[in-house]
Amino acid sequence: MERTFLMIKPDGVQRGLIGEIIKRLEQKGFSMVAAKFMLIDDELAAQHYAEHVGKPFFPDLVKFITSGPVMAMVWEGDQIVALARKLIGKTNSLEAEPGTIRGDHASHTRFNLIHGADSVESATREMALYFKDEEIVNYTRAVQPWI
Numbered sequence: 001m002e003r004t005f006l007m008i009k010p011d012g013v014q015r016g017l018i019g020e021i022i023k024r025l026e027q028k029g030f031s032m033v034a035a036k037f038m039l040i041d042d043e044l045a046a047q048h049y050a051e052h053v054g055k056p057f058f059p060d061l062v063k064f065i066t067s068g069p070v071m072a073m074v075w076e077g078d079q080i081v082a083l084a085r086k087l088i089g090k091t092n093s094l095e096a097e098p099g100t101i102r103g104d105h106a107s108h109t110r111f112n113l114i115h116g117a118d119s120v121e122s123a124t125r126e127m128a129l130y131f132k133d134e135e136i137v138n139y140t141r142a143v144q145p146w147i
């Protein structure tokens, strides 16, 4: 079973979409194994988005991601890293297909509601940035054999 790091961004929290987003992840058959409602400071933002330091959109991205509370989470499921990225939808608002979280609820590239780790390596790195090992809960949902 694979794990990934997912985070509802400040726009998702402010727009009251925490429940909607979590509902979609649950309906897909994924299991939440850790969650933290929190603020991100500039330092954590720079660590999280280290790959984007120096890009034109970086300053606005940091301003956005630190602008209000986020819901940081770890979810579990078979091939969840790639599957969650599909569920989330493409980064560019014009490419985020209807049916995806971004395609259905976001209309701008920066304000795109949810972050999802883009590879198993990124997932491991990001989980460690936000959670201690003991904050991730090991359990199996009773319905798992049917998923």
Ligand code: IDP
Pocket: 052, 057, 061, 090, 091, 109, 110, 111, 112, 114, 115, 116, 118
């Ligand atoms: P991802 O979130 O789909 O993995 P990344 O390329 O990793 O996309 O970019 C990180 C975040 O930076 C995006 O989710 C979005 O909020 C913002 N972003 C990316 N590209 C642009 C852009 O061209 N303009 C404005 N914001 C952008």
Ligand code: MG
Pocket: 116, 118
């Ligand atoms: Mg990314």
